[in-house]
Amino acid sequence: MTDDNAAQDAVVIERSFDAPVELIWRMWTEPEHFKAWYGPGGATVPVAKMDVRVGGSRLVCIQIATPDGPMRMWFTGQYREVVKDQRLVYTESFSDEHGNVLAPAELGMPDGHPTTTQVIVELEDLGARTKMVMTHAGVPAESPGAAGWMMALDKLAAYITAESRQ
């Protein structure tokens, strides 16, 4: 339950696409294309703002249909590395629609280590094909204002499990 543990926790996925590297790069960096594939099953991506340059910000909305009507989740972050057709690194945190990161305190959590996550996309040009390695990992927050939704969930889960055992 520390930032170190969170940072070690990662999902790494490697796969190849039957498309040139320039096209796969556009999948990640052009909102029109990004929206077409990014939403989890049954979800849509009504908003994808991307200022794709180092330090530029991003804001993505995922909309899920629920019986109560559409439920929107917002994610914000910054681009950390932008090397066209090769490497893209950006951070991600749960936020509101204005890109304000939601802090653990706002989730009713005790104060803790603010955490955000990071997505690393590495592309390799194989001619007509492209190899892609995507790493999604937790990273320690660098600014005091940054806070993590996932870490907050960890804490909520631990807190509630502990409470319910009593």
Add this chain to the structure above:
Amino acid sequence: MTSVIDEERLSETFAALANSTRRAILARLAQGEANVNELAEPFDMTLPAISKHIKVLERAGLVARTHRAQYRPCILDPAPLAELSSWAEQYRPVWEARFERMDDYVTNLRPRRRTGRTR
């Protein structure tokens, strides 16, 4: 081979938690069972509105209603939250499904570029 079920359940859990009223209800239930009236107390909301929030939590498997007549208190079921604690592994099926869609999408963008290969 990604599990659509897992992805949907993860989405449901997130959707249930993406609301401050519902998180407050969970925090209250972590202290012990409560009925709808008790859960509604701290909020400036109608009972039907609170009931709606509880139903969302029930669908996500986070809250169960006991069947003691009349009283029917809500109790907390933390199991879905425990599953979220290894967030990275929870994200794997989501990403895999995304990349399946990306693959389909880029294939459709370039329908005539196949080089004598058959599927």
